[in-house]
Amino acid sequence: EAQVTQNPRYLITVTGKKLTVTCSQNMNHEYMSWYRQDPGLGLRQIYYSMNVEVTDKGDVPEGYKVSRKEKRNFPLILESPSPNQTSLYFCASRRPLSTGGHYGYTFGSGTRLTVV
């Protein structure tokens, strides 16, 4: 089944304790992205990647890091989490515009992060 897999689904952590949220896709998509979703603010892009070793900042990158060493994986790293990073996080992937079919993002199931 074509899918984007995120782990963990739920995470409660303490301020300052480094964490990684993993994301993997099995659709051979070049593009991957991380979004956070907060009430009233909608989905905001944190980082995106257009291919292996190619990443760039989205709208709200502060406090986050990413890496893209393999095409299928795009982990999100919070080096020193703070309470304002409490949110619902989504990883997503899509094919480039030049390929056939639709190129909307396919989303993972989400990770609900609470930083206390």
Add this chain to the structure above:
Amino acid sequence: QKEVEQNSGPLSVPEGAIASLNCTYSDRGSQSFFWYRQYSGKSPELIMFIYSNGDKEDGRFTAQLNKASQYVSLLIRDSQPSDSATYLCAVISSGSARQLTFGSGTQLTVLP
């Protein structure tokens, strides 16, 4: 000005009616437009995409695009209680990164 704007709602329609959801965007060079449905606590699910001016129909859903007026809409015919969700409009920008920008969503409730 937000890049993609939607009425936040909530929008309520009776079962069997047509629900009309609207979205405007600011980037005149945008080429690709998407509608996602998101149930509470779940991930967004792509339900429609449209790339050309005019209408595109898929079952009970019709997407309408007017690039001159910079708006895209979603019509849901014969609305069902199971259609109750938040509907997100998304646009791929004309910049080199071609990233997807979302509106804040319209919450739809279909009343039995």
